[in-house]
Amino acid sequence: MKTMCFVTVLIAVSCFTNNAYSAKQVEVLKRDGQQNEIPLLENRFRIDSQVDEITLLFFRKAGTPAVILVRPDGSKYFAPDSVKDPNIEWFDELNYDLVTIKKPTPGPWQVIGSILPDSRIVVLGEVSLQAESLPSVLFRGESVKVTGRVLNDGEPINANLFKDVVSLHVDFVSTNNESFANFGAGIQEVAEFKDDGRGFDERPKDGVFTGEFELDFPAGEWTPELYIATPLLQRRITQKALIIHEPPFEFDIALAKEDFDDHILAITIDANIVKPETVIIQGKIYYPNNEEQMFTIDAMANVSRQLTIKNYDWGRYSVELSVFGTNINDREFMATLPTYKFEIERPIEAVPEIDPATIITPDEMIKSDPDEGKMTTSTIISLIVGCNIFILLVGWLLIRIFVQKKSIKFNVRLPFLKKKKASEDDVTDSEKNQVGKNGSKSDKSGEILNLSMTDD
Numbered sequence: 001m002k003t004m005c006f007v008t009v010l011i012a013v014s015c016f017t018n019n020a021y022s023a024k025q026v027e028v029l030k031r032d033g034q035q036n037e038i039p040l041l042e043n044r045f046r047i048d049s050q051v052d053e054i055t056l057l058f059f060r061k062a063g064t065p066a067v068i069l070v071r072p073d074g075s076k077y078f079a080p081d082s083v084k085d086p087n088i089e090w091f092d093e094l095n096y097d098l099v100t101i102k103k104p105t106p107g108p109w110q111v112i113g114s115i116l117p118d119s120r121i122v123v124l125g126e127v128s129l130q131a132e133s134l135p136s137v138l139f140r141g142e143s144v145k146v147t148g149r150v151l152n153d154g155e156p157i158n159a160n161l162f163k164d165v166v167s168l169h170v171d172f173v174s175t176n177n178e179s180f181a182n183f184g185a186g187i188q189e190v191a192e193f194k195d196d197g198r199g200f201d202e203r204p205k206d207g208v209f210t211g212e213f214e215l216d217f218p219a220g221e222w223t224p225e226l227y228i229a230t231p232l233l234q235r236r237i238t239q240k241a242l243i244i245h246e247p248p249f250e251f252d253i254a255l256a257k258e259d260f261d262d263h264i265l266a267i268t269i270d271a272n273i274v275k276p277e278t279v280i281i282q283g284k285i286y287y288p289n290n291e292e293q294m295f296t297i298d299a300m301a302n303v304s305r306q307l308t309i310k311n312y313d314w315g316r317y318s319v320e321l322s323v324f325g326t327n328i329n330d331r332e333f334m335a336t337l338p339t340y341k342f343e344i345e346r347p348i349e350a351v352p353e354i355d356p357a358t359i360i361t362p363d364e365m366i367k368s369d370p371d372e373g374k375m376t377t378s379t380i381i382s383l384i385v386g387c388n389i390f391i392l393l394v395g396w397l398l399i400r401i402f403v404q405k406k407s408i409k410f411n412v413r414l415p416f417l418k419k420k421k422a423s424e425d426d427v428t429d430s431e432k433n434q435v436g437k438n439g440s441k442s443d444k445s446g447e448i449l450n451l452s453m454t455d456d
Contacts, residue, residue, distance in 0.1 A: 043115065049106035055098070056111075062095040064114040069099065072107030127152055129235040131168075131226045137327050139245040139273060140219045142335040145200065146170060148193070148209040148226055150235070156207035168193045168209035169229065172222040175241050182220025190217075214336065219246045247335065248273040249323070253342050256311040263309040265319060265340070267297075272328070276303045279325035288315020288344075299325070314344040 047054060058067045069077040079097070082090035091098035097113075131148040138144065148168045149156065169192050174185040193211035197204030200212040221243050227236035248270030256263050269276045281297040289312055297305050309317060321337040400406050 043111045044108050045111075046108050047104050047106055051104060051106070053100065053102050054104050055100045058097045058099070058111060058113065059116050060095060060097070061114045061116070066090070066092045066097050067111050067113030067115060070110040070112065071105050072109065073105065077101075127235060128154070129168075129226065129228055129237055131237050131239075133239055134224050134242065135329070135331055136242055137245075137273065137329050137331070138215060138242065139247050139335065140215050140217070141247050141337050142333050143212055143214050145210070145212045146191075146193075146226070148228075149207055150209075150228060151207075166195070166228050168211070169227050170211075170213060171225045171227075172217065173225055175221045175223055177221045180220035180243070182218045182222065185218060185220065188217045188222075190215075215244055217244075219244045245273060247337050249321075249337060251340050255342075255344065259311065259313075262311055263317070263342075265307040265309055267305040267307065267321075269303045269305070271303055274325050274327050274333070277301045279305075279323055281305060281307075281321055281323050283319060283321040285309055286318040286320075287312045288317065314346045316341065316343045 056069075060067060066079040071077065077088065077099070079090045079092045082088040087102040089100040128151045129148060130151060132146065134144060134146065146168075150166060170190045172188040172190055174182045174187070176183055191211055191213035193199075193201065193209045195201060195205060195207065195209050201210045202208070221241055223241045224239040225236060226239070228234065250268040250270075252266045252268070254264040254266065267281065269279055278299055280299050283295060285293040285295060285307075287293070287310065291312070293310075295307060297307065307319070309319070319340040321340065323335050323337060324333070326332050
């Protein structure tokens with residue numbers, strides 16, 4: 001199923017006579033609106049012979065080719081014609097075409113393309129921008145609401161698709177006054193609003209741009225500028241210069257003297273800018289141990305407030321603050337103050353006292369032998385060689401015991417042990433020979449001695 005398409009045609013006309021805008025400013029094209037491709041005989045509009053320049057805005061389905069304009073004599077205008085024809089300016093965007101024609105041919109014109117249903121031609125007369133003046137007393141961090149309207153000959157423009165391409169911009173321009181801190185700050189682009197019913201815009205497509213922005217730039221003297229800028233038209237309003245003050249709040253921290261005491265943050269309100277009895281403060285405390293605590297300080301008559309902050313030992317503390325109240329001009333305000341931070345230094349651990357007798361004076365260091373207590377090169381080499389030999393021996397033992405599964409045997413033959421053993425063997429043989437002469441047997445035989453006498 002094909003997607004249905006729309007078109008809105010906006011015609012800005014410059015005329016030579018005063019009765020050029022006597023006709024009704026919004027004229028609805030008569031068509032059934034059921035076709036995506038508009039037949040050549042539909043979407044006709046007439047250009048008067050007194051028109052010196054005309055600007056047409058055609059809304060079409062996103063991504064479709066640019067429209068084609070058919071002049072009264074049947075010749076056609078295409079988007080590439082603007083490159084070589086100085087009388088044509090053509091902006092070919094994703095979902096619309098903006099065409100400006102100088103000295104157009106009078107008579108009935110036609111448009112061909114994937115344009116949107118409910119087409120109508122809006123003849124733009126004196127397009128103007130209206131906006132409410134910003135408050136005279138402002139301070140940094142405050143949120144400000146602004147409202148603007150785009151009018152055609154003093155009446156709201158009812159073409160919804162026209163409002164889709166129009167945005168209201170808010171800038172603050174530094175006055176470059178050397179007496180203020182914003183000297184040389186240039187231009188601060190603050191906000192951009194659309195008539196789409198989102199954010200702070202109250203109602204969509206009502207011709208009223210409503211928005212809110214925060215004064216998060218340096219304090220000083222600024223000139224507010226509100227403007228709309230499109231390829232179709234540009235309108236700008238420059239308001240009276242005003243002074244943005246520093247936040248009318250001062251902070252003073254009293255740190256805890258003992259571990260069981262709390263820190264006290266004192267907040268002082270400047271009564272020359274806001275009314276202290278109307279000020280309500282709320283926010284959040286961030287402790288060094290990542291704990292968070294919400295707080296609220298109710299309104300009271302005095303200009304001073306106190307916030308108790310628990311003492312969670314050393315570390316960094318942060319306090320976020322939002323304030324609500326009424327200024328000296330009886331205007332209610334809402335502001336976000338800069339985050340207040342303070343830090344408790346880590347305590348220094350006590351170091352034991354050094355015995356003066358153990359302190360070596362520079363003179364004693366000079367008298368001492370510089371080579372004393374130092375190892376010689378030969379000693380270091382001996383230690384390295386000995387350690388390597390020991391490591392190799394231990395490695396060999398581990399391989400023999402656990403890898404080769406062999407026992408450790410030391411077969412060492414010492415000459416003096418061998419000589420001693422030989423002497424003992426000689427004594428034994430002598431004793432054996434002596435026993436043999438006496439007719440006895442060796443003790444090792446375990447037999448009884450023969451004590452019988454011979455015949456001799």
